[in-house]
Amino acid sequence: MSIVTHNEGGNGSPARKRGLFSRIFTTGHKTIGLQYLWLSLASVLVGMVLSTLLRVHSSWPDTAIPFLSGFDSVTERYAAVRLLHGSLMVFFVLTAAPQLGLGNFLLPLQIGAEEMAFPGLNRLSLWLTVASLGGMAASFFGPMPMGIDVWLVSAGAFSLAALLSALNFCVTTIELRTTGMTLSRMPVTAWAWFVNAILSLLIFSVLLAGSSAILSDRLLGSNFFSSTALSAGEPLNLVRLGGSAVLWQRLFWYFAQAQVYVAMLPCFGIVTHVIATFCRKPVWKERLVVMAMCGVGVVGFCVWGYHMFATGMNPYAPLVFAVLASSLGVPAAFLLASWLGTLWNARMEFTTSALFAVGFVSLFIAGGLSGIFLARHDLSHAAVSEDFVIGHFHLVMGVAATFAILAGLFFWFPKLFGVRLNESLGKTHFWLTFAGVYCIFMPMHWLGLLTQSNLLPQAERVALASAGGAIRSVVTVATISTVAAQLLFIANFCTSLLRWRSGEVDNPWHASTLEWALASPVPEKNFEGHKPVIYRGAYELAGKALKSFAPQHIAPELLERKSVVI
Amino acid sequence: MPSSLTTPPDIDLIIEKKGGGGGGDVPPAGRNGGGGDDGKKRPDKPNSPGRYYTGIAIAIVAVLMFFMALASAFLVRRGGGDWTPVHIPTLLWLNTIVLLMSSATLEMARGRLAQSDSVGFKRFWLATTILGVIFLLGQVVAWRVLVRQGIYLASNPASSFFYIFTGAHGLHLLGGVCALVYVARKNYEKGMVTRTVAVDVASYYWHFMDALWLFLLALMWIGK
Numbered sequence: 001m002s003i004v005t006h007n008e009g010g011n012g013s014p015a016r017k018r019g020l021f022s023r024i025f026t027t028g029h030k031t032i033g034l035q036y037l038w039l040s041l042a043s044v045l046v047g048m049v050l051s052t053l054l055r056v057h058s059s060w061p062d063t064a065i066p067f068l069s070g071f072d073s074v075t076e077r078y079a080a081v082r083l084l085h086g087s088l089m090v091f092f093v094l095t096a097a098p099q100l101g102l103g104n105f106l107l108p109l110q111i112g113a114e115e116m117a118f119p120g121l122n123r124l125s126l127w128l129t130v131a132s133l134g135g136m137a138a139s140f141f142g143p144m145p146m147g148i149d150v151w152l153v154s155a156g157a158f159s160l161a162a163l164l165s166a167l168n169f170c171v172t173t174i175e176l177r178t179t180g181m182t183l184s185r186m187p188v189t190a191w192a193w194f195v196n197a198i199l200s201l202l203i204f205s206v207l208l209a210g211s212s213a214i215l216s217d218r219l220l221g222s223n224f225f226s227s228t229a230l231s232a233g234e235p236l237n238l239v240r241l242g243g244s245a246v247l248w249q250r251l252f253w254y255f256a257q258a259q260v261y262v263a264m265l266p267c268f269g270i271v272t273h274v275i276a277t278f279c280r281k282p283v284w285k286e287r288l289v290v291m292a293m294c295g296v297g298v299v300g301f302c303v304w305g306y307h308m309f310a311t312g313m314n315p316y317a318p319l320v321f322a323v324l325a326s327s328l329g330v331p332a333a334f335l336l337a338s339w340l341g342t343l344w345n346a347r348m349e350f351t352t353s354a355l356f357a358v359g360f361v362s363l364f365i366a367g368g369l370s371g372i373f374l375a376r377h378d379l380s381h382a383a384v385s386e387d388f389v390i391g392h393f394h395l396v397m398g399v400a401a402t403f404a405i406l407a408g409l410f411f412w413f414p415k416l417f418g419v420r421l422n423e424s425l426g427k428t429h430f431w432l433t434f435a436g437v438y439c440i441f442m443p444m445h446w447l448g449l450l451t452q453s454n455l456l457p458q459a460e461r462v463a464l465a466s467a468g469g470a471i472r473s474v475v476t477v478a479t480i481s482t483v484a485a486q487l488l489f490i491a492n493f494c495t496s497l498l499r500w501r502s503g504e505v506d507n508p509w510h511a512s513t514l515e516w517a518l519a520s521p522v523p524e525k526n527f528e529g530h531k532p533v534i535y536r537g538a539y540e541l542a543g544k545a546l547k548s549f550a551p552q553h554i555a556p557e558l559l560e561r562k563s564v565v566i
Numbered sequence: 567m568p569s570s571l572t573t574p575p576d577i578d579l580i581i582e583k584k585g586g587g588g589g590g591d592v593p594p595a596g597r598n599g600g601g602g603d604d605g606k607k608r609p610d611k612p613n614s615p616g617r618y619y620t621g622i623a624i625a626i627v628a629v630l631m632f633f634m635a636l637a638s639a640f641l642v643r644r645g646g647g648d649w650t651p652v653h654i655p656t657l658l659w660l661n662t663i664v665l666l667m668s669s670a671t672l673e674m675a676r677g678r679l680a681q682s683d684s685v686g687f688k689r690f691w692l693a694t695t696i697l698g699v700i701f702l703l704g705q706v707v708a709w710r711v712l713v714r715q716g717i718y719l720a721s722n723p724a725s726s727f728f729y730i731f732t733g734a735h736g737l738h739l740l741g742g743v744c745a746l747v748y749v750a751r752k753n754y755e756k757g758m759v760t761r762t763v764a765v766d767v768a769s770y771y772w773h774f775m776d777a778l779w780l781f782l783l784a785l786m787w788i789g790k
Contacts, residue, residue: 117617163628170624175617205628209635216730221720223648224639224727 025127027119030522032126033105034416036096037409039133043092044402045490048483050085054078059476080147084140087151089398090259091158092133097405098266099200100129100165103193105416107169109515109522110190112178112532112553117171121164128161145218152215159208162200169197178514180534185552187513187538188276188283191290192269196262199297203258210255260397261300261328267404268293268335271357274407275342277511278354280549282539284341288334295331332368336361351509352426356407359434360400366438367396370445388448395441406430406489413496414508418521421496429488436482440475447471512549513538615763622767626774629738633778636734637785640727644789650722654787655711661704662783668697669776672769679765691750694772698743705736731782739775746772 026032057078108116116122135154139147173194177186186194213224268289276283283289339361348354370392413421450468507516514532515522532553542548550559643649675690709729712718719729745768754761 118621167621167624167628171617171621174620175614201624201628202631205631206635209632209639212734213636213639213730216719216726222726222730223720223723224643224730 025123027115027123028524029104029108029116029119029122030524032122033101033103035126036101036104036129037416039130040093040097040101040405043088043096043133045486047085047088047093048486050081050088052479052483054081054085055476055479059472080140080144083151084136087136087155088133090263091136091155092129093405094263094397094401095162095259096129098270098401098408099169099193099196099262100125100162102270102405102408102412103169103266104165106412106515107172107190107193108176109415109518109526110187110513111173111176111181112514112527112534113172113176114526114529116168117176118168122168125161125164125168128157128164132158132161149215149218152211152218156208156211156215159204159211162204163208166197166200166204169193170201173197178532178534181514181552182534184287185534185537187269188272188286188289188293189266189269189513192266192272192293195293195297196265199258199265199300200262202301203255203262207255258300261296263397263401265293265296267360267401268296270404270408270411271360272335272338272342273513274353274357274411275339275361276539276541277411277509278349278351278357279342279346280349280541281342281346282537282541284338284344285334286338286537286539289338292331292334292338295334296328299328299331329368332364336364336368351410352421352423352430353407353410353509355427355430355434356403356410359430360403360407362434363395363400363403363437366442367392367400371396386448387444391441391444391448394444395437399437399441411509412515414506414520415515415518415522417497419496419499420508422492425488425492429485429492432485432488433482436478436485439478440482443471443475443478447475510549512540512551514552517551517553615759618759618763618767619770622770626771629774630778633731633734633782636727636730637782640731640785640789643723643727648722649724652712652717652724652728652786654728654783655708657704657708657711658783661701661708662779664697664704665701665776665779668694668701669773671697672772676765676769679762688750691746695743695746695750698739698746698772702736702739702743705732708732728786731786735775735779735782738778742768742772742775 023031104116104122108114132154135150135157139150139154141147142150173186173190213222216222217224272283272289343358343361348358370388410421410426413419447468450471506518506520508520509516514534517532518526533555534552535555536550536552538552540550540552542550671690671693675687675694678684678686678690709732712725712728717725717728719726749761749764749768752759752761752764754764
C-alpha cells in the first residue's frame, strides 16, 4: 500500500510548462471548478457590499453613499442596485458555487472519473458564465433601457451555460461512474449534483425561452408579453409592471420558484455529507435522503409545470398550488429528520466545517418556521410587509446556502488547495457570522410584522412605526458588522493559500469517499489511468472510535488485514 | 492497488460489523440489485460511446423544454383579447413533406452504413443535407410570403409566436444541418468517435427536429 507524497504528481510542474493562455482556457474539470469558485468569491464580496449600501440607504436615506452618490435619490438606480445584488447572489454565488464550482471539481473525483463527459462544453459554459457576469455588471452602469436589454442577454447566456453544465453533469454521472460505483453507493453529494442537474436542465430552458421572448419584445417589437408596456424606450422596472406582463412574470417567477431548489439541492448534499463525516456515523436513512432530494426535484418541477399550463384555465388553481407548494415540506422534513438522526447521540468533531453544517440546519429550521407564516396566502396583505418576506427568504435561501457553501469550502479546502483553512480563525468567523445573521434577519421578521399592522388603531400604529426606525438601525448595524466579520474569512483564505502544502496529510478528516483516496491537492490526471474499484457505500464510518472508517476503494480483504479493532 | 490511491497511513481501519448503514463488506455486484447497472460491464476506454447517446438524449429533453415553455406561453397568451390568428402559408405543408422526406433518406443512409455500403451512405446523407437546406430556404420563403401579406413579427401576438416558433425551430435545424455536414466530413481515423456513433447521434437529433416541427405545426394549426 503505497502512499503518495505531495510533490509526486502534483499539478505544479506540468502545468507550468504550458502557456498562461492554455492554463486559463483549460478543459480540466478541476481548474474549471476552481475558476467558478473564484467567480463566486468575487461576486459574493461585491454582493455583500451592495447589500450593506442598501441597508445604509434604507436606515439613513440622507447619507450620501460614496461612489454611488447621485444614484441613491433616483428610484430606478436604487432598484438597479437591488437587481445587481440579487443577480450576483442568485446566479453567480448560489447557483454557481455549490453546483458548478464544488460540483465540477469533485463530481469526477467522487465517482472515479478522469474528467467530465464533455470537457469542451464545460469550458464553453464557464466562459459563457464569465461573459454573463460581465454583462450583468455592465448592465448596471449602462443607461436604463439598454441596461435591461444587456441584463436579459446576460440572463440568457447564463441559462445556456447552466444548461450545458447540467447536460455535462447528467452524462458524467450516468456514464462515467467507475467499477462498483452503483447508484446506491454514490455519495449524497454526487446524488445532489445529479438531481440538481436534471432540475436545472428543465428550468433553465424555460428561463432561456422567457428571456429570448422578452428580448424579442423589447428589441424587435413582438408581442409575446404585451403590446404596449414593454417597448424598448420605456425605462420600466419589469417586476412592477401591471397585468400586461403577467405572462413574463409567470415564466420568470416559476423559473425563480424552482431556482430556489436549484440553489438548495447541492447544499442539502454537502451538509448531509459533512455532518455524517464529522459525526463518524453513516447518514441516517441514507436512501430516504436521496429519495427526499429526488422528491424536492420532482415537486419543484411540478409546481412549475402546474403554473405553466394550468393557472388561468382552472378556478381551483390557488388550492392546487398551495397543496403542491406545501408538499415540498415533506421531503424537507425527511432531510431534517436525517440530519437530526445523524446528529443524535453522535460524538461530533466540531471543526469549522461541521459548525457551518450545523449552522445550516439551524437556519433551515428558523427559515422554515417563518415560511409557515408566509404559506398563508391571506396573511400577505393583512399583517406582513416586504421586510418579513426578505427576512424569510434571505435566512433560508441566501444565508443557509452560504453556510452550506462555507461548510463545503472548509471541508474540501485541502482537496482544492492542499492545505487546511485555519480552524481557530474559522471558528471565530463562524460564531460572528452565525450571531450576525440572526441579528440581521430576526429583527427583520419582527419589523415586517410591526410596520404593517393594519388592523391596529391609528395611534398604536404610529407608535409602532417609530419603533420600526430603531429596529431598522439595529439591522443595519448588524449587517455592517457581519459583513466586516467576513474579512476574517478573507484573511483566513489568503493566509492559508500562502501556507501552500506545509506537511498536510491527504485525508485530514478521515473521510471515506473516493476523492480522499487521492493526494491533496489532486494530481493533474486524477487516477492516472488506474481505474479505482468501489467496494462499499459512501458512509461506512464506525460509530465508536473517532477515526475508524472504511474507504470506498479499499478491497474488503485488504481492509481485514489492516484492521485493528479497538 | 494503483499507486496514486492511498490509504490513510496513521490510523487503523475498522469494519463496523454491527449497525452502520447496511452492507459492511459486500462484493461489488451484490448490493444494488435494483440499480441494474451492476452486471453491465462499463467499458474501460476513456471515450466510450455511451456518453454521446446519453448526451444527445438529455440535450433533446432540454430543447424540448425550451419549446414547451414557448408552447405554454402560446396557450396562455392565446386567451388575450388582441389575438389575430395567422393563416399558415400553403408552402409550409410542402416544407413539411420535404422535412419528412429528409428523415426517410437519413434512415436509408443509416441502412447503407449498416451494410457497409459507404458510397450509398454518402449519397443518401448528402440527399438528407440538401433536403434540410431546402426546408430552411422554404421557411425563409414562407416568411417572405407572410411579409408580403403585411404580417410582421410585431403585427400581433399570433404572428409573433408564428415567427418565433418557425425561427427557433429553424435555428435548431440549422444546427442539425451543421451536424450532418460535420459527420460527413469528419476524419474518423484519428478521432475517438466511430462513424456509426456520430451518425446515430446526428440522426437522433434530426428525427427529433422532424417530430418537433410536426408538433409545432399542429400547435399553430389547431391552436390558432
